[in-house]
Amino acid sequence: MKSLVLLTLLIYVESSLQSLSRLRRTWIIDSITIEEESQGPFPYTVGSIKLDRKYAVEFSLKGQGVDQDPVGVVAIDEYDGTIKVKRKIDREQYPRLDLTFEARNTSNNKVDTRLGVEIKILDINDNAPEFLQKVYKVSLKESDKQGKQVTMVQAVDIDEGKNREFHYSLISQSPDNNNAQFFIDPNTGIISFRGCLDYEVAEQYTIIVEAKDHGEKVQLSSSATVIIDITDENNNKPIEILRIPNNKVKVNERETNVEILRIKVDDKDTPFTSAWRAQYIIERGNENKNFNFTTDPKTNDGVLMVIKPLDYETAKNINFNYKVENEAPYFWCKVKERTPNSLWQLDNYIEPRSGGNNLLIEVQDVNDPPNFVPPINKIHLEENAPVGTLLNTFTARDEDDRLINDFVYSVAKDDANWISINPKTGEIKTIKVLDRESPFVINNTYTAILYAIDNGKPPATGTGTLVINLKDVNDCVPHLNHTHITMCRGNTASMANISIIDEDQEPYSGPFTFTLLNKDQLKNSWRLDSTYGNTVHLIKESRVELGTYVLEMEIADQQGETVKQNLTVIVCDCTGNIPVCTRSMHTGIGFSAIFVILGAALFLLAALLALLVCKFHSPEVQQISGENNCYIINYNQEEKGTDPMVN
Template identity: 45%
Template sequence: MRTLPVSFLLLLSVWSVCVWADSGRIRQKRAWIMDSFSIEEEHPGPFPYSIGKVVIESSYLVNYLLHGQGVDEDPKNILSIDQSGVIYVHGKVDYECSRNILLLKFEAITASNAVDARFGLEIKILDINDHAPKFQKSVYEVTVDESHDQDKSVLTVLASDEDDSSTNNGTFVFTIKSVTPKTDNVEFYIQQLKESGTIHFKGCLDYEKAQKYTILVEAKDKGEKIQLSSTSTLIINISDNNNNLPEFSGKTGPGKVKEREAGVEVLRLQVTDKDVRGSKAWKAKYTIHEDKNEVFKIETDPVTNEGILTVVKQMDYNEQTHQNLSISIHNEIPYFSCKITKKVPSAMWELDKILQNFDTDTSALYNTFPVTIYVEDVNDPPVFIPPVKHVVVMENIDVGTSLTTFTAKDMDLSHANTFTFVKGEDTDGWITIDEKTGQVSTIKILDRESPFVINGTYTATLYAVEEGVPPLTGTGTLVIHLNDQNDNVPILERNVASICIDKQPTMVNITAVDLDFPPFGSPFYYELLGDIKDKWRVEPAYGTTVSLVKENDVFSGHHLLQIKISDQQGFYSIQNLSVAVCKCSITPNCHLKMDSEVRKGSVCAWMLGLAILILTATCFSLQISCKAEKKKYCMGTSDISSQKNTENPRTDCMKQLALQTHDMELGINEPHCYTDEGQPTVSDELDAISIPEDA
């Protein structure tokens, strides 16, 4: 017999008091005999089976009833009671799916169906060890660097047991069952905290000894009758670190370079490294020492890991015949080293560890490789001394003027050769050079206004050609700085204009240009020539752009004016200006209307043809006369003055014929000036130039 629970005895006492109060009379104390009821989960049967009997002393009780969990509440239909008070179990009960105590109400019924007694009843479900511990994952995998410190967490596993955690059935421990492969450099262990286990190790990980460890971990409960367990597989991948130093193993290549060569590979250095090929721990980085002038560079071949030594600056045999270098090597990531000095039982092992820091001097860890690069002597080209010469001259200097003398030197003493000077680039053909002496002279008038002159300078190149085999060439540069002369006169930018007679103001702007630079150019002085009183005037008379003003006495029609334009030094030209005056309300462009009328009619065509014949004959006679006389004269004007112009000399009289023809087409009678050598001094813009004789 087992003792009744305290709660049950207390419940019986309360029930006795209640029965006494309900009956209204004194009853005889009843004796209750009851076992401690319990059900073992997953009982195999056979069913039904009895778990105990409720006994009540009464001669008139005829029936017992049960209500609650296990009867008419979940889990239903598991329990029942017969007329004698025996409690039966009709099926299996799961501790994990049910409450560990079933609460029921017990009733004793009389023949008249009256409830004679009512009290509570508890049935405890006993847990059995029917669940093994279960890992959260069947396989765990992690990657750690081989520089990972011992006693530092590697991996944590989790497990749980559905059995009662307050009993041995639901309590478990972790155990490392196996480690593959077994190496002497590391020892794994597990630390447990409740339902988690953390993997640690002692020693040094070494990628070269094991790239992966497979650990089998068991979780086993402490069941009293039986112990249940399960396992999980832990995969620990080891990543390679730089725990092997690179070592020089050899060199290939000529180890020499010809002087003046650059971008040439001269040597390849081979290294060996036990770290994983292609990894940062394997890739080599080279450093050149004793190269103050940075003549060399070294790069890493990404495939072979060789160091490729290249010459990047030209070397001169006369300055040095060889260059001594030393080359060091390290990897792309810091070096790491771990060695076991003592295996201490039940404690961390004693280690000797090195972890390189690029910020500190760790050159003692690495080897250096001595290299000597030899310079080969080759034939040197001549060298101009100096390579660039600047000369300052006045434009329009005489042809044949000596500008400067270039000198060159053969720097190669062992291959001394003779050389000659040759003109190189001379875009406008200004100079010549004496092939023996290097003297540079002019062969053309130097014109500062030439299109080949940029910012007042003209550049030519010269060569010194050596007669060796193969022939070599040195290059010199001549920069000619030209001072300006007043060798151009101002001319009108446009020599046609239109003025409206019926609009105010009755004026038009005129502008002159001069190719010379200050003080030989603008501003200019303007003066109208001929019978212009009370007809035309210029306002102001001084400037670059001025206004031509028409007086009221000028009527519609075509007017030809002559304007004298002088620069600041008194050099001048007399320009013809064709002015058309008309009513703009009828014809917007007066000059086009006038020009169109001139070209109409057969008479104008006949006169034009006759003028061409006369001009042809005149030009022919003038050409003969120019050769005999050394004086200037102007055709088409009686105002002949002594003039000169060295700008754009020509000898073709047909140009003058074309100009006169153009004037006839426009109705312009304009003078054109010639020198005493028969060369026209006018521009292509219908301008007659007059320059003082004393200029």
């Protein structure tokens, strides 16, 4: 299409006659048309300028289109004023040209007339609408409803007037099926769809859209591609492909962490998506939390596990109900009627969660172990009870109806080897003296484990627990924590702290009563600061010389049980850097050898009395054999090691 270019001349006439200046209109220009993008032949005349002068003038043009970009588009004949077009021009690049026209007097070369010239380049339809993107990529969910905006395409046309007006249209759709149809708004470029999207029918659609202008002589157009990916949703239910014969499964009672059922399903949706992954939901039959129904993430199988033992005697059959559904909700879409130029009539809905499947779980009877009644038997007993004391009779029973309650009883755990059980009657007796002070007794309690074994095939074993709470008796006498101590000689009296040990508990232990038996001989040398308590202070007077001293003490507990015990005190010289101690300086408190012999006899007598006291309270204890914790005094055994200095 060719258009005319209007050449508008704004005429400013300059004349100069001495000092007189005046403006006058000297000529009239008619409209001149130029075709944009004209193909020639060039040059061609588009008009001429004539001036009413009695003298000769020369014409010239300067500015855009002549000596400025775009150079060489127009020219003027300097003698006759003819304007010619020398080459084509693009309006979209140069919508107008600004120039200056001059006419000069040839006699004096002075400017006779100067005109400002504006040349408007008129449009022709030489540009098609262009899309901002050549390819558009979008995605839709399979469950999206018809009428939803898919995307919006946009084009622009740089022409003017009618030439820049255009509309959109949809040229093609691939694949073209009866399920879904895409359409575009001709004015806005918004693309929508009607019908039902189905991933299993078409995973992707390719649409060609066109933008076409409204040119008067020729219409120009361009196209773009829209690629629409369909995301798979749950429009296929999981279908069980391996049915359970008679809808029955069997499981042995008392089994745990075993797989009793594996369900295989087929799902047409995309694997490993929420539309494909199955969920196995227990609706009935798991009131006691015996089962767990999980999904195998690799195969999508349903795995039914027993996680808590079942009991045949309680429930032989379990009516089990479960359902299988996908993680994503199931939806349905079907075209009922295709209405021209509007949305179609559809059956479209999301189905609620469906009901379940019934299954009968048969519990198989196996040999149950005997049960002790009660499973934990607690008794209270005073320690040192005679050997053969009847503690209790354990009773077990078997829940199996088909088995006779005939068991063999045995001891499974008896760390101290204190008890025995009759294999037929379940009677439990002591075979040794039970000692509360034994290291096997914790918090006055001794625990033994017993077995009852039935005659099933294979035999089953039940476990029972015997808890013996031992009551303390006064069967241990108090004794010195240390029988040898060291003290320093000094100019003033000094003190040592003497502590006592008694394995008995209240009220058979401390506080204790302390007595120095040879106090007459110890007068003004040794004394006790206190005679009652759990500890006692031994006072050494300043007059005591270096040497070894044997002090005889009597200790009595709250019940009056007494023991006589020697305390050996070594008095050292501590004036130097290293204390000097010797046992050869004194063997007593300055007595003759006869007193030493008499003292030793008294010590032996005291030891014999203590031994008789311990034996009287615990006749079964073998002295010094370690059978109990009763302290047996041995006056012939010196305590090893060196006690710290006490000042």
